[in-house]
Amino acid sequence: MKAKFGKNYYIQDRNHVFMQHFGVTTFEYEIGKAEKITDWTMSMQPDTPPLDEVYKVTVVQHFKSKFGTLNIVQDVFVTNHEGEWLILWSYK
16 A cells, blocks of 8 residues: 555545545544454455455444535454554455
8 A cells, every 4th residue: 555655645635535525524433343364465466475364354434524424334454564563455
């Protein structure tokens, strides 16, 4: 993901979409139960090596906007790499 989006761009663009376009004033979220996945790959490219231990957590964000409540359901993938937890982005 770092190769596709810079951190500042991602934060500013996501903020712009929700606050400016949708008029979001508040939000809540729910975090589901973690599910362990083995042999996870980020994309369907054949040269992408699989990761041995990844956890999938479904997150539901509830945005209160000028159009009513918007719900976004997104699977978030994380792995521990050399003692550091990293968020992974699925491009499948």
